[in-house]
Amino acid sequence: MATAKKSSSTKKGSGRKYSPSASADVEREMKAMKKGKLKSGRSGKKVTNPKQAIAIGLSEARAEGKKAPPPPKKSASAKKKSAAKKNSGSKKSTAKKGTARKSSGAKKSSSKKSSGRKSSKA
Secondary structure (H helix, E strand, O other): OHHHHHHHHOOOOOOOOOOHHHHHHHHHHHHHHHHOOOEOOOOOOEOOOHHHHHHHHHHHHHHOOOOOOOOOOOOHHHHHHHHHHHHHHHHHHHHHHHHHHHHHHHHHHHHHHHHHHHHHHO
16 A cells, blocks of 8 residues: 555656646636626637637736646647638639629620610610
8 A cells, every 4th residue: 555655656747737826817817708808819809718718818827937838739730721711711802803893894784785775765
């Protein structure tokens, strides 16, 4: 039985992953989210997702130099998705321009027909 106690006490990595002050920051952000007062950084929109509130609290703790592990790196699939979004966004904008041209062309042809009818009556 004594050997079991020794192995558990000599176990490495048993320390805290986050400092108590970092977890206090997260708790403060969660309370602000529940009250509806937590806003995201850039857009200033109200935060409603608890995971986002935790991320905000941890990022503030990291900025203040408190003990918190670094943020997770993006996986290969996430990088591909973000690259695909960037590429698809440019394609959509060109498609919009093309449809605008077609609609304006249709308007011109219909206006020509109407003007032709008017001249035939006169």
